[in-house]
Amino acid sequence: MAELKARNVSVVYQTARGSLTALQDVSVAVRSGEIVVALGASGCGKSTLLSLLAGFQTPSSGTVTKNGEIVTGPDASRGVVFQDDALMPWLNVIENVSFGLRLRGANRAEREARAAQVLELVKLQGFERHRIGEISGGMRQRVGLARALAADPAFLLMDEPLGALDALTREHMQSLLLEVWKKTSKGIFLITHSIEEAVLLATELLILSPRPGRVVARHGLTFSRRYAEGESLRSIRSDPEFIQIHLELLDQLMRETEGA
Numbered sequence: 001m002a003e004l005k006a007r008n009v010s011v012v013y014q015t016a017r018g019s020l021t022a023l024q025d026v027s028v029a030v031r032s033g034e035i036v037v038a039l040g041a042s043g044c045g046k047s048t049l050l051s052l053l054a055g056f057q058t059p060s061s062g063t064v065t066k067n068g069e070i071v072t073g074p075d076a077s078r079g080v081v082f083q084d085d086a087l088m089p090w091l092n093v094i095e096n097v098s099f100g101l102r103l104r105g106a107n108r109a110e111r112e113a114r115a116a117q118v119l120e121l122v123k124l125q126g127f128e129r130h131r132i133g134e135i136s137g138g139m140r141q142r143v144g145l146a147r148a149l150a151a152d153p154a155f156l157l158m159d160e161p162l163g164a165l166d167a168l169t170r171e172h173m174q175s176l177l178l179e180v181w182k183k184t185s186k187g188i189f190l191i192t193h194s195i196e197e198a199v200l201l202a203t204e205l206l207i208l209s210p211r212p213g214r215v216v217a218r219h220g221l222t223f224s225r226r227y228a229e230g231e232s233l234r235s236i237r238s239d240p241e242f243i244q245i246h247l248e249l250l251d252q253l254m255r256e257t258e259g260a
């Protein structure tokens with residue numbers, strides 16, 4: 001089992017208006033087969049936390065470790081997906097997906113075989129040769145997810161991956177993401193602004209509050225596991241417990257952001 005851990009991390013940015021504590025004493029652990037979701041108002045440090053876990057930056061204090069070893073930079077064990085899919089429009093779908101493999105020296109046959117596997121996982125078979133400009137926003141996000149999966153990372157780190165999608169496409173993507181999780185047992189860290197999405201996907205939900213960014217609550221949840229065990233999303237979403245938790249979190253977030 002792989003484990004990615006931030007322990008008591010703080011991040012202080014120096015800005016023109018003085019120093020800004022983006023994260024204060026935050027701890028989080030993401031293990032294989034878990035979906036840790038960070039939810040909170042704008043500016044509470046969610047992206048900064050993801051960036052630490054990815055190894056894009058180091059904390060001002062505290063530690064980030066992967067399987068007990070200090071993280072010093074990004075590597076292939078952590079695949080990152082952003083809201084803005086950051087695809088290369090001049091390449092087709094399969095070239096985008098296999099780009100990282102190419103950089104790592106995989107030959108053409110290896111790249112094509114692996115890309116075909118992950119494209120099947122995200123249900124994009126048949127679109128391999130489409131140009132990025134020819135496919136929809138939802139499909140682009142699936143290409144982004146396939147690209148992150150291509151190197152078979154132990155962890156997926158996702159910064160509002162579904163934020164730019166329309167409501168219906170977003171729901172399709174939520175179930176696709178759960179299917180991928182069920183099949184691969186990756187450890188997932190995901191940022192969202194949607195309370196509903198957070199409750200649906202999370203096995204652990206972190207509520208962050210801004211200025212300074214800190215974890216104000218943690219909830220262990222089981223709805224995604226119920227989906228993985230075969231319950232339909234419709235049945236989960238209409239469960240009174242799901243609705244109750246959703247409303248309680250809404251109240252909590254409203255209180256946290258009052259006057260912000």
Ligand SMILES: Nc1ncnc2c1ncn2[C@@H]1O[C@H](COP(=O)(O)OP(=O)(O)OP(=O)(O)O)[C@@H](O)[C@H]1O
Pocket residue numbers: 013014015020021022040041042043044045046047048049213
């Ligand atoms: N490189 C930086 N230099 C200075 N301040 C920064 C930098 N990056 C982020 N910040 C500030 O740190 C705080 C946390 O930012 P961060 O992007 O991590 O929050 P967030 O919760 O992801 O926000 P959002 O939901 O809007 O994406 C914000 O006040 C932001 O303005």
